[in-house]
Amino acid sequence: MPPLLPKIASPRDLDGMSATQLEQVASEIRDTLCNLVEARSAHFASNLGVVELCLALHTTFDFLHDRLIWDTGHQIYPHKLITGRYDEFPSIRTKGGLMGYPNPEESDYDLFVTGHAGASVSTAHGLASGDLALRPHENRWSVAVIGDGAFPSGVVYEALNNLNRDGKRLLIVLNDNKMSICPRVGGVADYFDRLRMNPMYTGLKEEVARVLSKVPLLGDPTERMLAQIKEAAKAGLHGGMFFEELGVRYIGPIDGHNIKLLRKYLRMVKAGDGPVLLHVVTEKGHGFRPAAEDPVTFHAPPVFQRDTSDRDRVVSIKKSDGRSYTHVASDAIHAAMAKNDRVTVLTAAMCQGNKLERLRDDYPDRFFDTGICEAHTVAFAAGQAKVGVRPVVDIYSTFLQRSFDHIFQEVALQNLPVTFTLDRGGLSGPDGATHHGVFDMAYLRVFPNMVVMAPGDAGDLSPMLDFAIKHDSPCAIRYPKAAAIEIAGDRAPVELGKAEVLREGPDGAIVCGGALLVDCLAAADKLQSEQGIDLTVVNARFIKPLDTKTILPIIDRSPFVVTVEEAQLAGGFGSAVLEACSDAGVSTAHLRRLGIPDVYVEHGDREELLADLGLDSAGILKTCQELAGARAANLAG
Numbered sequence: 303m304p305p306l307l308p309k310i311a312s313p314r315d316l317d318g319m320s321a322t323q324l325e326q327v328a329s330e331i332r333d334t335l336c337n338l339v340e341a342r343s344a345h346f347a348s349n350l351g352v353v354e355l356c357l358a359l360h361t362t363f364d365f366l367h368d369r370l371i372w373d374t375g376h377q378i379y380p381h382k383l384i385t386g387r388y389d390e391f392p393s394i395r396t397k398g399g400l401m402g403y404p405n406p407e408e409s410d411y412d413l414f415v416t417g418h419a420g421a422s423v424s425t426a427h428g429l430a431s432g433d434l435a436l437r438p439h440e441n442r443w444s445v446a447v448i449g450d451g452a453f454p455s456g457v458v459y460e461a462l463n464n465l466n467r468d469g470k471r472l473l474i475v476l477n478d479n480k481m482s483i484c485p486r487v488g489g490v491a492d493y494f495d496r497l498r499m500n501p502m503y504t505g506l507k508e509e510v511a512r513v514l515s516k517v518p519l520l521g522d523p524t525e526r527m528l529a530q531i532k533e534a535a536k537a538g539l540h541g542g543m544f545f546e547e548l549g550v551r552y553i554g555p556i557d558g559h560n561i562k563l564l565r566k567y568l569r570m571v572k573a574g575d576g577p578v579l580l581h582v583v584t585e586k587g588h589g590f591r592p593a594a595e596d597p598v599t600f601h602a603p604p605v606f607q608r609d610t611s612d613r614d615r616v617v618s619i620k621k622s623d624g625r626s627y628t629h630v631a632s633d634a635i636h637a638a639m640a641k642n643d644r645v646t647v648l649t650a651a652m653c654q655g656n657k658l659e660r661l662r663d664d665y666p667d668r669f670f671d672t673g674i675c676e677a678h679t680v681a682f683a684a685g686q687a688k689v690g691v692r693p694v695v696d697i698y699s700t701f702l703q704r705s706f707d708h709i710f711q712e713v714a715l716q717n718l719p720v721t722f723t724l725d726r727g728g729l730s731g732p733d734g735a736t737h738h739g740v741f742d743m744a745y746l747r748v749f750p751n752m753v754v755m756a757p758g759d760a761g762d763l764s765p766m767l768d769f770a771i772k773h774d775s776p777c778a779i780r781y782p783k784a785a786a787i788e789i790a791g792d793r794a795p796v797e798l799g800k801a802e803v804l805r806e807g808p809d810g811a812i813v814c815g816g817a818l819l820v821d822c823l824a825a826a827d828k829l830q831s832e833q834g835i836d837l838t839v840v841n842a843r844f845i846k847p848l849d850t851k852t853i854l855p856i857i858d859r860s861p862f863v864v865t866v867e868e869a870q871l872a873g874g875f876g877s878a879v880l881e882a883c884s885d886a887g888v889s890t891a892h893l894r895r896l897g898i899p900d901v902y903v904e905h906g907d908r909e910e911l912l913a914d915l916g917l918d919s920a921g922i923l924k925t926c927q928e929l930a931g932a933r934a935a936n937l938a939g
């Protein structure tokens with residue numbers, strides 16, 4: 303059979319394909335996904351699981367007219383492959399290449415840049431509401447595809463609460479594969495399990511399908527059938543009463559790998575009125591045995607090789623051997639839990655990413671996976687802290703943004719001793735703009751009572767955690783997605799608001815807020831060995847409270863100063879230094895801030911991105927050389 307997928311320039315090329323041809327396209331999509339992950343790490347099992355759903359949606363709706371939102375967006379690869387991006391697909395997640403998430407700049411089929419879970423029902427509802435207001439006769443449908451892992455997000459319930467207004471052309475497809483990144487948890491997960499027990503999906507499934515297959519799809523009979531389904535649901539034959547009570551018609555669960563069945567139900571929905579929730583059951587990793595058997599590893603696996611004689615078998619998987627900041631943080635939290643039985647650890651569905659499996663297994667009573675519910679997690683931690691527990695909230699910097707108001711009200715305003723460990727504080731790499739954790743310094747240091755730390759190297763992390771757990775106010779520690787490098791030599795103890803001066807020189811100063819310290823030291827070494835320019839280098843450690851006693855005199859006496867941070871310049875560490883100088887009347891005309899400018903940084907390797915921004919050792923060196931040169935020119939002039 304000649305391949306079909308390379309020729310699909312748009313979903314309209316799927317129209318008129320036979321069931322066998324669509325199955326062939328599905329198989330070619332899976333093969334393309336496997337080929338990709340043999341070259342580089344990328345989201346995998348979630349994409350394998352939605353192939354049939356993607357084909358069924360695109361052959362039922364026209365998403366240049368109708369609207370489609372893939373919640374989170376990590377499962378968008380099949381959609382990209384059939385919406386004109388097949389040729390560019392191998393570039394996905396590389397700098398300058400396709401984004402690993404929806405991107406309206408790439409295609410009119412992508413509506414929002416997303417990467418955070420849970421907002422799809424709200425945005426789809428907004429699209430439906432806007433279309434209803436502006437172009438009511440065009441009858442456009444808005445479709446949100448949302449996973450069972452994302453579904454517990456609080457914002458989903460805020461959306462459900464509002465669907466009774468303007469939800470007439472809204473379809474929510476619940477993609478239930480029993481998995482978040484790890485197995486999904488919580489009462490909603492249990493509810494979905496109960497829904498799976500209903501006759502439509504178990505014993506009576508075939509019978510129901512047989513009866514439904516006899517009902518014509520268009521015209522009045524469809525209406526009658528929908529009415530029957532609704533009545534049946536109310537009678538308890540079908541589940542979904544929770545949704546029904548909110549005015550959302552619940553249909554399902556149905557087999558999400560059966561294209562024919564999916565299309566039948568989608569056509570049926572399209573012929574009626576919304577809001578509708580179609581519960582689709584899929585298998586994460588479907589179609590590639592190793593991924594289906596171990597969807598946690600294969601969520602975004604390291605590069606692997608398939609057996610050439612058995613393509614459904616992995617022969618080697620390249621697991622990284624080095625230690626990262628994440629490992630160091632996980633070990634430090636483990637040690638804190640071992641020492642103090644009041645310490646708990648909280649994750650919002652990122653047990654695997656945060657390397658918390660050992661903590662979960664060793665301290666099951668003090669390990670809390672809340673699901674993708676960051677806002678709840680923080681307020682919950684506040685409750686624990688109020689009664690004497692010492693919670694460690696271990697959340698990626700970017701996802702903690704969801705909790706901003708709870709950090710303010712429930713934690714900082716009450717001055718409760720909650721520790722925040724913010725992983726991926728800095729550029730997250732191939733995930734790109736949605737995942738770069740670059741706003742945290744700005745959004746945390748504004749709160750009175752809050753202590754904000756950024757380890758200069760991996761050796762700082764564990765003492766910072768010890769400090770935070772003993773400290774009677776909220777503390778945050780943010781660290782990057784990077785190898786755990788330790789600076790050699792004697793180190794000063796971590797003390798509240800104390801910076802560490804690592805080298806002293808009269809010719810200029812670098813003041814670093816965070817883990818780019820190693821690059822600052824490398825730049826300073828090179829400047830001294832090659833040009834005899836001798837710099838002071840400061841490891842600020844505390845973004846707040848800033849060690850003004852140490853830092854301001856250095857700024858005052860140095861011929862030039864560079865502040866360095868892997869964070870947004872607006873409101874970040876360098877801004878904090880400028881504020882302190884201004885308050886103390888210290889001149890800053892000779893100070894340059896290095897960090898992330900007022901842009902959203904794209905995806906790529908962290909090292910590449912840092913180099914582009916002048917934040918690697920070569921870039922820091924260059925800035926220092928410029929400032930030293932300018933200073934020399936001024937003196938000469």
Ligand SMILES: Cc1ncc(C[n+]2csc(CCOP(=O)(O)OP(=O)(O)O)c2C)c(N)n1
Pocket residue numbers: 348351374376377417418419420448449450451452453479481482483586650651652674676701704
């Ligand atoms: C707000 C937020 N928190 C955490 C994540 C990390 N994350 C990405 S995908 C995922 C699991 C999503 O599960 P589900 O929606 O069921 O999709 P599946 O991978 O099972 O298809 C998690 C926790 C995120 N993207 N956004």
Ligand SMILES: CC(=O)[C@@H](O)[C@H](O)COP(=O)(O)O
Pocket residue numbers: 374376417602655726730733783
């Ligand atoms: C889709 C999503 O949000 C996660 O899968 C994320 O990509 C994980 O990032 P890390 O690979 O840095 O753990």
Ligand SMILES: [Mg+2]
Pocket residue numbers: 449450451452477478479480481482
């Ligand atoms: Mg899932």
